[in-house]
Amino acid sequence: MSDTPPVPRLHVETTRVDDLKLLIPLIDPRHPLIWMRKGQGIAGIGEALRLEFSGPDRMLDACAAWKEVVDAATVTDPISAPGTGLVAFGTFAFADDSAASSVLIVPRLVLGKRDGRFWITRTSVEGEDPASVVTPTARPLGPEYRISLLPGAVSAEGFRASVDAAIARIADQQLSKVVLARDLTGHLPAGSDLRRPLTDLALGYPDCWTYAVDGFVGSSPETLVRVDHGTVSARVLAGTTSRGTDAEADQEKAVALATSTKDLDEHGYAVTSVMAALTPHSRNLTVSEIPFTLKLPNLWHLASDIEGTLSDGSTSLDLIAALHPTAAVAGTPTSSALALIHELEPFDRGRYAGPVGWVGADGDGEWAVALRSAQVDESGDITAFAGCGIVTDSDPEHEYLETKMKFRPIVEAFG
Numbered sequence: 028m029s030d031t032p033p034v035p036r037l038h039v040e041t042t043r044v045d046d047l048k049l050l051i052p053l054i055d056p057r058h059p060l061i062w063m064r065k066g067q068g069i070a071g072i073g074e075a076l077r078l079e080f081s082g083p084d085r086m087l088d089a090c091a092a093w094k095e096v097v098d099a100a101t102v103t104d105p106i107s108a109p110g111t112g113l114v115a116f117g118t119f120a121f122a123d124d125s126a127a128s129s130v131l132i133v134p135r136l137v138l139g140k141r142d143g144r145f146w147i148t149r150t151s152v153e154g155e156d157p158a159s160v161v162t163p164t165a166r167p168l169g170p171e172y173r174i175s176l177l178p179g180a181v182s183a184e185g186f187r188a189s190v191d192a193a194i195a196r197i198a199d200q201q202l203s204k205v206v207l208a209r210d211l212t213g214h215l216p217a218g219s220d221l222r223r224p225l226t227d228l229a230l231g232y233p234d235c236w237t238y239a240v241d242g243f244v245g246s247s248p249e250t251l252v253r254v255d256h257g258t259v260s261a262r263v264l265a266g267t268t269s270r271g272t273d274a275e276a277d278q279e280k281a282v283a284l285a286t287s288t289k290d291l292d293e294h295g296y297a298v299t300s301v302m303a304a305l306t307p308h309s310r311n312l313t314v315s316e317i318p319f320t321l322k323l324p325n326l327w328h329l330a331s332d333i334e335g336t337l338s339d340g341s342t343s344l345d346l347i348a349a350l351h352p353t354a355a356v357a358g359t360p361t362s363s364a365l366a367l368i369h370e371l372e373p374f375d376r377g378r379y380a381g382p383v384g385w386v387g388a389d390g391d392g393e394w395a396v397a398l399r400s401a402q403v404d405e406s407g408d409i410t411a412f413a414g415c416g417i418v419t420d421s422d423p424e425h426e427y428l429e430t431k432m433k434f435r436p437i438v439e440a441f442g
């Protein structure tokens with residue numbers, strides 16, 4: 028007899044509503060579920076279904092489990108737009124051997140806004156009274172709090188030493204690029220309202236994907252993959268510099284980044300890895316001819332947009348499984364880079380640099396690379412990571428300062 032629990036039969040109903048003002052005040056202060064950019068997106072409340080995965084096949088297992096959930100569900104969706112109908116929010120661990128769980132969560136209630144359309148999706152499990160899924164009202168934010176995030180397992184010196192070691196391995200031709208991270212840790216006061224940092228992130232970084240799934244929060248500028256009615260797209264980032272202190276200096280920084288051989292090399296590895304992963308699943312795949320400079324409040328990135336048409340019916344979950352980990356967060360070649368990360372980073376990255384996003388019933392979805400993130404545990408412990416691509420011309424002090432810039436969104440949202 029199989030001991031696999033039966034797949035729950037979900038009853039899902041989307042209805043159009045006239046208006047939804049701000050999404051964040053509507054969500055749970057302690058267990059927020061959100062995915063938004065430029066003020067649009069989806070917010071979730073409660074859990075109708077939670078699926079957990081781990082190990083090397085965590086994403087492929089999620090694909091299979093999601094298909095069963097979709098097949099068993101009854102969905103009424105008169106809008107049929109990205110984020111309507113049955114959706115799950117998801118976050119996946121970076122490493123195959125991570126102790127962090129990877130999850131798909133179907134909320135009881137999803138509130139969505141996109142292109143002037145607003146909707147509410149109610150989900151109940153068969154046997155439950157659908158009327159028990161009540162519409163929330165905005166709740167005032169809880170008391171203000173400010174915490175310090177301090178170096179955790181890796182000190183500034185430790186990070187610089189790891190970068191030195193990585194440069195030596197690259198010089199030895201053991202690999203071409205590796206992405207090394209360091210951690211900051213802190214503790215939140217009991218009952219802290221996570222909608223506060225999320226509001227700061229969403230307002231401060233409107234062009235990034237602001238996300239919260241299972242205590243994992245952040246604002247990422249990097250789209251791992253987006254699948255929408257047969258089109259596939261991604262935004263690859265790698266190569267970073269600081270913002271200038273005035274308009275002229277800022278422009279000079281952008282020009283220097285766009286012409287830096289070191290950053291263009293670092294970027295090239297990341298683009299190649301994404302193209303290689305998407306090519307078997309797409310046709311007409313195009314990439315920006317030369318990388319462009321992407322301006323964020325805390326830094327400049329080199330960016331390339333990739334777009335194509337899906338050729339094999341892959342879902343967004345299939346594609347995150349194919350793409351992860353790209354050379355923007357691991358390195359090149361992938362296996363040597365992962366081995367070096369394992370050797371030089373004395374911590375489990377958890378969900379940092381893994382895929383975070385959502386998937387719909389038809390497999391479409393939007394996934395970011397979980398950068399500029401922090402994991403908040405039930406105890407209030409918080410851990411954040413930031414990393415940099417190391418190539419042959421990297422400089423340890425420069426890379427350390429780059430991690431400081433990358434921590435800024437999280438450090439300022441919580442501090």
Ligand SMILES: C=C(O[C@H]1C=CC=C(C(=O)O)[C@@H]1O)C(=O)O
Binds near residue numbers: 328399
């Ligand atoms: C690994 C991170 O950023 C990646 C994405 C953009 C630019 C990067 C870089 O310039 O090193 C990294 O590849 C991070 O933010 O922790």
